[in-house]
Amino acid sequence: MTARALRAGLAIGVLLACVPGAAAAAPPPPNTVSRWDEIAQNTVVSSGAFQNEGLVYMAYVSAAVYDAATSIQGGYEPYGHRIPAPRGASKDAAVIEAAYQTLVNYFPAPRATSAPDLDALHSEALAEIPSGPAKDDGIAVGAAAAAQVIALRAHDGRVTPIGSSSAFSPVPGPGAWRRTPPAFAPPQTPWVGAMRPFLLRSPRQFLPGRPAVLHSRAWVRGVAEVRAYGGATGSARSAEQTDIARFWSTNVIVQYNQALRELAAARRLGLVETARLMAMVNVVGADAQIAVMNAKYHYGYWRPVTAIDPGAVSALDGGPVPGPDDGNPATVEEGGWRPLLTTPNHPEYPAAHGSLTSAMVEVFSEFLGRGRFDLTLSSTVVPSMPTRHFSSGHELRREIVDARFWAGLHYRFSTRAGVRLGRDVARYDLAHAFRPAGRCRRPCARGRGPTIRRWVLR
DSSP states (O other), X not given: OOHHHHHHHHOOOOBOOSSTTOOOBOXXXXXXXXXXXXXXXXXXXXXXXXXXXXXXXXXXXXXXHHHXXXXXXXXXXXXXXXXXOOTTOOHHHHHHHHHHHHHHHHSOSSOOTTSOOHHHHHHHHHHTSOOSHHHHHHXXXXXXXXXXXXXXXXXXXXXXXXXXXXXXXXXXSTTBOOOOTTTOOOOOOGGGGGSOOSSSSOTTTTOOOOOOOTTSHHHHXXXXXXXXXXXXXXXXXXXXXXXXXXXTTSOHHHHHHHHHHHHHHHTTOOHHHHHHHHHHHHHHHHHHHHHHHHHHHHXXXXXXXXXXXXXXXXXXXXXXXXXXXXXXXXXOOOTTOOBSSOOOSSOOSSOHHHHHHHHHHHHHHHHHOTTOOOEEEEOSSOTTOOEEEESSHHHHHHHHHHHHHHTTSOOHHHHHHHHHHHHHHHHHHHHHSSOBTTOSOSSOSTTSHHHHHHHHHO
């Protein structure tokens, strides 16, 4: 992929001119941060990373790009230490080098055939910048920013190769997670929940209370509702509700990074502001997923498909077949019941999509200003519903709760718990990082003073 082709692929619509009768004005070309955000996105997605682990890789790149840009221009507290930057150093060169060096560290050649050619894109992007001290200084700052983030995140609990699972063996019984049809795949990346967060003090800092117990009214209500509305067939869902459920099956890395690039183009954000938004989306997103995966494997709660259909289990679990009954006479089982969407291979409670989407509500609210929430999200899954627009964070949070039980993947109480978790994670992270210089609640980020030494030496 050439830099020229990349610019064409990043073009985002047209903006109507403010003067009546004037020709429609195209937005400016995407800035360097937006270009490398998409390159990072495509590299991560093409690697086959699960979405929760993919956000970790996006956070690595975003933190390095943010530190490179702010080290030169200032204005915001960096994620790590501020990199010494000579006056006049090129921010574009710094961003290119920071993104490139971080990506090739975590995705060394050979890469997936569908992945961007990082070496070619790097060379072509730098070739657009005039040679001279400004370019050389910018490259040095970017390389230092990448090296710093890589050092900060060494031994953070990341497991390779990409897509690796790790040990998780719940005791079979009512309420316990079981492998789910049709693939009966092993548990997805339990290790993500044990990673060192980027900004949180601990993965369990905001651990939610336990899910509904099986003799409770909350359980009876939750399972009855998802059974009635979340099934692949015979559901009470409307056609629109089905489309909305499918809309939210889009890869979240693509969905939210595309939103940030569209926002950057529409508002003509500068390079540093775009880098800040990129870091907010991906670093906060990674922490939200670390926290939610920690909670999922802490509770190991069963999915609707194995709760509703006792036969939807596998001997791979080493437990009895058919699966255990919940022992509650107020619930109704249904042999052969399957959800609208294929159940992901990790425990149910709390909902990961609820956590991430709620965290993104906080990110975009913080960036746009409270009371000015205005976000359009895209999906290629439902041709009749390519976008969804939200004028308030409450509206977005309410939809993700509805969408996940319409999909048959979650009980309402689980997605609501995920929403609360994502909100709390994001509020903490945003209070401790990405703030205007001098306005963070100390310590501002993991990379400051004694904090950096504690985490690196751990």
